[in-house]
Amino acid sequence: MRPSVRLVPISDDLWVAEGPNVEFFGLCYPTRMVVARLPDGLWIWSPVALDPALREAIDALGEVAWLVSPNKIHHLFLAPWQAAYPRAQLCGLAQVAGKRRDLRFDRLLDDQPPLAWAGHVDQVVVRGSVVMEEVGFFHRASETLIVADLIENFERDFLDAHWKPWQIRLARWAGIVAPDGQAPLDFRTSFLRRKPARAAVATILSWAPRRVIMAHGAIVSEDAVAFLERSFRWLK
Numbered sequence: 001m002r003p004s005v006r007l008v009p010i011s012d013d014l015w016v017a018e019g020p021n022v023e024f025f026g027l028c029y030p031t032r033m034v035v036a037r038l039p040d041g042l043w044i045w046s047p048v049a050l051d052p053a054l055r056e057a058i059d060a061l062g063e064v065a066w067l068v069s070p071n072k073i074h075h076l077f078l079a080p081w082q083a084a085y086p087r088a089q090l091c092g093l094a095q096v097a098g099k100r101r102d103l104r105f106d107r108l109l110d111d112q113p114p115l116a117w118a119g120h121v122d123q124v125v126v127r128g129s130v131v132m133e134e135v136g137f138f139h140r141a142s143e144t145l146i147v148a149d150l151i152e153n154f155e156r157d158f159l160d161a162h163w164k165p166w167q168i169r170l171a172r173w174a175g176i177v178a179p180d181g182q183a184p185l186d187f188r189t190s191f192l193r194r195k196p197a198r199a200a201v202a203t204i205l206s207w208a209p210r211r212v213i214m215a216h217g218a219i220v221s222e223d224a225v226a227f228l229e230r231s232f233r234w235l236k
Contacts, residue, residue: 006053006057007035007054007057007058007061010142010144010211010213010219011139011141011142011144011211012141012142013036013037013038013141013142014034014035014036014037014139014141014142014144015034015035015036015061016032016033016034016035016213016219017032017033017035017048017054017057018030018031018032018048019031019032019033019048019049019077020048020049021162022076024073027163027167028162028163029216030158030215030216030217031046031048031049031215031216032046032048032213032214032215032216033045033046033047033048033215034046034139034146034213035058035061036120036121036139037061037062038065038116038117038120038121039120040065040116040117041062041063041064041065041066041088042058042061042062042063042064042065042066043065043066043068043117043121044058044064044066044067044068044081044088045068045070045137045146046068046069046070046074046148046215047067047077047078047081048077049077049080050077050080050081050084055084063087064081064085064087064088065087065088065089065116066088066089066090066091066116066117067081067082067085067088067089067090067091068091068092068109068137069090069091069092069093069096070092070134070135070136070137070146070147070148070215071093071095071096071132071133071134071135071148071149072092072093072095072096072099072132072133073132073148073149074096074148074149074215075092075096075099075100075103078090078100078103079102079103082103082104089106089107089116090103090104090105090106090107091105091106091107091108091109091114092105092108092109093108093109093125093133093134093135094108095132095133109123109125109135110125111123111124111125119140120139120140120141121137121138121139121140122137122138122140122207123135123136123137123138124136124200124203124204125200126150126196126197126200126201127193127196127197127200128191128192128193128194128195128196128197129187129190129191129192129197130190130191130192131186131187131190132149132187132190134147134148134149134150136150136200136204138204138207138209142210142211143207143208143209143210143211144209144210144211144212144213145204145207145209145211145212145213145224145228146213146214147212147213147214147215148214148215148216149183149184149187149215149216150183150187150214151181151182151183151212151214151217151228151231152176152181152182152183152184152214152215152216152217153176153177153178153179153181153214153216153217153218153220154171154176154177154178154181154216154217154218155178155217155218156177156178158217159171159177173185176217178217178218179218179220179227180230180231181214181217181218181231182230182231182232182233182234183231183234188234191235194235197235198235201228201232201235204228204232205225205228205229205232208225209224209225209228210224211224212224212227212228
């Protein structure tokens, strides 16, 4: 496990924080969350493990207003955050709310952003998979696309340090290694209905992001639209 690090500024009122590595089906995954400061409070996307140092850094920025889960597998650390910030609204898709009935979800997400962050953060639900939906978000001020498992872009240094050689070969074969990351192969093949997914990706491309932040892998800060066109080529 990696220790918590301070919040790293990405743009004005936008930060990321790296959390501890977690195991998922026998593979080591890094975790990353995004913090946006909006007029009514802090918007926390995919919260990572909350430790005293991270909490201190968060509290220095302002009041936590929203805790956001982008899909049903990004839920591991929601309970401690909800306990620490009981006034924050927990938001997620119906899939994660159904999975975590122990948590109080204040809002179920769809294609329309809640009024509280409309005009600041846009969103679209990528549908068509028989396994999992995901919400993609666009932070307008910084022109940043934020995705969880729609794109995994593992850096080779991370794989060398945490994955076995055969797992690295699997990652390359699955197409989730930087600089050409995309959705994992099992996720891609679960999209039996591709028309709604294509429509959602068209919305994402229409935002023309300058940057792409994903939960797992290298952040893309140059030629972001070209990167996205490559990442979603499997939908064509």
